[in-house]
Amino acid sequence: MRRGGVVGGLVLVVVALLAVVAPWVTDPAGLDVTRVDGPRLGAPSGEYWLGTDENGRSVLLLTWWGARVSLLVGVAAAVLSVGIGTLVGLVAAMAGGWVSAVLMRLTDFFLVLPSLVLAIALSTVLERGVGTIVLAIGLTSWPGAARLVRAQTLAVAARPYVERAHALGGGTVHVVVRHVLPGVVPLVVVNTTLAVGTAIVAESTLAFLGLGDPTAVSWGAMLRTASSTGAVTAGAWWYLVPPGLAIAGVVLAVTVCGRALETVLDPRLREPR
Amino acid sequence: MSLLRVRDLHVRYPSEHAVRGVDLDVEAGETLGLAGESGCGKSTVALSLLRLLPRTAAVSGEISVDGEDVTTLNWGRLRALRWARASVVFQGAMHALNPVRRVGEQIAEPIRLHDPTVTAAQARARVADLLAQVELPAERARAYPHELSGGQKQRVMIAMALACGPRLIVADEPTTALDVVVQAQVLDLLSGVVAERGIGMLLISHDLAVLARVCGRLAVMDAGRVVESGPTGRVVAEPAHPRTRALVAAFPAVGEPRHRRAPATTGEPAPAGVDRVGGELLRVEGLRVRFGDTVAVDGADLDVRAGEIVALVGQSGSGKTTLARAVLGLVRPDGGRVLLDGRAVPARGRGLREHRRQVQWVPQDPTSALNPRHRVADAVAEGLRVHRVPGDHAALAAAALAEAELRPPERYLPALPHELSGGQRQRVVIAAALALAPRLLVADEPVASLDASVRGEILALLLRLRARLGLAALVITHDLGVAWTVADRVVVLRAGRVVESGPVERVLTDPAQAYTRSLLAAIPRARWASRPT
Numbered sequence: 001m002r003r004g005g006v007v008g009g010l011v012l013v014v015v016a017l018l019a020v021v022a023p024w025v026t027d028p029a030g031l032d033v034t035r036v037d038g039p040r041l042g043a044p045s046g047e048y049w050l051g052t053d054e055n056g057r058s059v060l061l062l063t064w065w066g067a068r069v070s071l072l073v074g075v076a077a078a079v080l081s082v083g084i085g086t087l088v089g090l091v092a093a094m095a096g097g098w099v100s101a102v103l104m105r106l107t108d109f110f111l112v113l114p115s116l117v118l119a120i121a122l123s124t125v126l127e128r129g130v131g132t133i134v135l136a137i138g139l140t141s142w143p144g145a146a147r148l149v150r151a152q153t154l155a156v157a158a159r160p161y162v163e164r165a166h167a168l169g170g171g172t173v174h175v176v177v178r179h180v181l182p183g184v185v186p187l188v189v190v191n192t193t194l195a196v197g198t199a200i201v202a203e204s205t206l207a208f209l210g211l212g213d214p215t216a217v218s219w220g221a222m223l224r225t226a227s228s229t230g231a232v233t234a235g236a237w238w239y240l241v242p243p244g245l246a247i248a249g250v251v252l253a254v255t256v257c258g259r260a261l262e263t264v265l266d267p268r269l270r271e272p273r
Numbered sequence: 274m275s276l277l278r279v280r281d282l283h284v285r286y287p288s289e290h291a292v293r294g295v296d297l298d299v300e301a302g303e304t305l306g307l308a309g310e311s312g313c314g315k316s317t318v319a320l321s322l323l324r325l326l327p328r329t330a331a332v333s334g335e336i337s338v339d340g341e342d343v344t345t346l347n348w349g350r351l352r353a354l355r356w357a358r359a360s361v362v363f364q365g366a367m368h369a370l371n372p373v374r375r376v377g378e379q380i381a382e383p384i385r386l387h388d389p390t391v392t393a394a395q396a397r398a399r400v401a402d403l404l405a406q407v408e409l410p411a412e413r414a415r416a417y418p419h420e421l422s423g424g425q426k427q428r429v430m431i432a433m434a435l436a437c438g439p440r441l442i443v444a445d446e447p448t449t450a451l452d453v454v455v456q457a458q459v460l461d462l463l464s465g466v467v468a469e470r471g472i473g474m475l476l477i478s479h480d481l482a483v484l485a486r487v488c489g490r491l492a493v494m495d496a497g498r499v500v501e502s503g504p505t506g507r508v509v510a511e512p513a514h515p516r517t518r519a520l521v522a523a524f525p526a527v528g529e530p531r532h533r534r535a536p537a538t539t540g541e542p543a544p545a546g547v548d549r550v551g552g553e554l555l556r557v558e559g560l561r562v563r564f565g566d567t568v569a570v571d572g573a574d575l576d577v578r579a580g581e582i583v584a585l586v587g588q589s590g591s592g593k594t595t596l597a598r599a600v601l602g603l604v605r606p607d608g609g610r611v612l613l614d615g616r617a618v619p620a621r622g623r624g625l626r627e628h629r630r631q632v633q634w635v636p637q638d639p640t641s642a643l644n645p646r647h648r649v650a651d652a653v654a655e656g657l658r659v660h661r662v663p664g665d666h667a668a669l670a671a672a673a674l675a676e677a678e679l680r681p682p683e684r685y686l687p688a689l690p691h692e693l694s695g696g697q698r699q700r701v702v703i704a705a706a707l708a709l710a711p712r713l714l715v716a717d718e719p720v721a722s723l724d725a726s727v728r729g730e731i732l733a734l735l736l737r738l739r740a741r742l743g744l745a746a747l748v749i750t751h752d753l754g755v756a757w758t759v760a761d762r763v764v765v766l767r768a769g770r771v772v773e774s775g776p777v778e779r780v781l782t783d784p785a786q787a788y789t790r791s792l793l794a795a796i797p798r799a800r801w802a803s804r805p806t
Binding site: 167 | 625630637642655658660
């Protein structure tokens with residue numbers, strides 16, 4: 001488990017570094033359909049290692065640049081979703097009473113809504129762009145995190161040491177800051193990591209359905225153009241496989257990394273008994 | 274031929290040598306008591322008898338149960354032996370029962386496993402018969418574990434152990450976590466079954482008093498070895514080994530003047546400090562606390578004077594913990610008042626915080642009362658931070674640790690709770706309470722979760738703190754021995770009402786109420802203390 005996590009972590013670090021340095025080591029001009037001169041749907045060759053798309057752009061370059069949007073959206077949406085979820089869960093657990101009831105019914109409402117449909121609706125209504133995609137994914141995927149954080153908060157708050165802190169004279173703020181948050185944060189971290197994978201897939205789905213930012217290259221958008229421009233019928237596998245493998249690889253890396261983090265940070269595995 | 278014969282038993286785990294050469298014999302109709310502190314290897318011995326240990330344990334030596342050599346049996350024969358010839362009453366009945374199955378089905382499980390030809394009707398009849406033997410009505414077979422009380426669950430466990438008519442019963446701490454009255458009933462039941470059926474029993478406990486009540490012979494274990502064994506009367510009256518002496522001393526005899534205000538401690542004897550008792554500090558008037566429809570505390574009155582140690586005793590469910598929590602302001606009373614220095618304790622805000630500075634809590638289980646992520650320094654200084662006490666918190670924490678006799682404090686400040694022993698953890702909790710210089714300690718079963726040898730030390734600490742700091746204490750306990758060892762006055766609580774209260778010497782030697790007498794009669798120690806020595 002630990003070794004898998006390390007490998008996953010390394011993969012993520014490499015992909016993230018490549019995504020960050022892309023503007024400096026590659027020429028963005030290669031993404032501009034008016035300025036490329038490669039063959040149309042050309043097979044992999046010495047010049048174009050992963051072949052070219054229907055406009056003659058290098059698939060390698062597209063995949064490379066696609067990582068930027070996919071990772072950005074993945075991380076931002078995961079942070080947004082877990083952030084909302086943590087806040088709602090924490091407040092619901094600590095406040096109790098009607099506040100908790102209202103928040104949890106709201107959570108249930110979002111939980112039963114088909115999130116893809118909601119995300120589609122949101123990204124159609126809002127202005128097109130990366131921010132919209134992040135918002136659409138973040139606003140639809142937080143209920144799971146809220147439930148989880150609420151449960152963990154309730155569990156920590158029921159521990160005798162929390163009661164002892166109350167008996168010492170500590171107020172709610174003291175208990176939350178000194179005892180509850182440190183007990184909940186590991187779960188939140190793990191949850192965020194795992195949510196990144198889900199968000200990347202969601203971004204690809206939305207982009208594939210044509211709801212993404214049409215000007216930005218992302219892995220989902222690549223798959224969409226590939227299928228809509230006849231790459232499949234033309235047998236241009238090199239156009240489909242790289243973004244597909246990239247999605248699968250990054251999501252897998254994120255997941256093993258999250259699982260490994262879970263074993264490292266899980267309070268149940270750390271607390272002696 | 275012995276029912277159980279163990280010779281030179283060794284059990285090695287990868288990290289430790291848990292059992293180091295144990296010899297035991299149990300004859301038919303006999304009960305052997307195996308005593309020892311946690312970690313001495315007694316439960317490992319119990320599990321090795323039916324080869325229930327994890328694979329990582331390497332067992333060597335001879336174990337024969339009812340004439341069969343357990344160490345060499347093949348899997349099929351071992352399964353036939355388990356339960357049909359020897360069965361186990363496991364520790365902690367609340368966890369050993371499956372919460373989602375009716376107890377009748379669970380009792381029938383071994384019967385049907387060992388004889389698949391038994392029909393459902395026959396199995397039901399057997400279960401009813403077994404329940405009758407453990408004095409439970411037959412219709413309780415349809416109950417789920419959560420519908421039963423602790424004592425009833427333990428009876429179900431015993432019925433389960435008897436299901437296949439075993440020749441040997443191994444009972445591992447069968448009465449731990451039960452209160453004195455229920456404990457007495459369960460012990461009587463077990464010894465009755467042994468006498469009636471002429472079977473053998475190996476009874477394991479950390480509590481010598483429990484063993485003394487039912488066992489003919491005792492074996493005391495320490496660090497994987499049997500250090501002393503012999504007839505119960507002899508071992509208890511004239512313990513030869515220091516470990517046995519510690520176990521005997523840890524459960525003081527109520528009514529024995531030698532044990533009055535004299536907890537077993539290796540340090541200097543604790544001073545009585547009775548001269549520190551002053552005027553009234555805490556007063557509880559007509560306190561009522563309800564949880565939904567259940568009335569936990571029903572009009573209780575109580576008072577504690579400055580520098581006085583008052584014991585609040587009662588069975589589980591008598592409302593003593595709820596009363597303590599009301600004194601701390603952790604539950605809001607539905608009626609009555611709690612007064613400190615003659616002033617009512619405010620229910621919220623600054624006033625409540627100030628009250629919580631004066632009155633400090635020592636909760637039941639120090640392990641769960643300490644945040645596993647906080648170092649000792651943080652745990653002790655927590656109250657100082659909460660109340661924004663001026664001064665150097667690290668130095669104050671160190672002083673509090675020294676006051677709780679964790680010396681040198683520098684060694685303990687950076688430790689995490691799991692690196693400490695149970696007794697040390699309890700001292701850390703006490704130090705955290707002392708850091709705020711309180712006037713009253715509310716200690717909820719302060720020694721119940723601790724090992725025998727540590728109990729006396731913690732109780733002695735309470736007495737020394739009283740003598741040194743004039744600290745008053747309200748000690749909640751189900752153990753009248755604790756009351757006898759430390760308290761000045763005792764308050765007996767039953768179903769949320771005070772039944773009797775007064776000086777310890779009077780209430781525990783000449784009780785006015787029948788209920789107090791029944792509590793005293795249930796203490797296993799009472800029987801052996803009256804035995805001529």
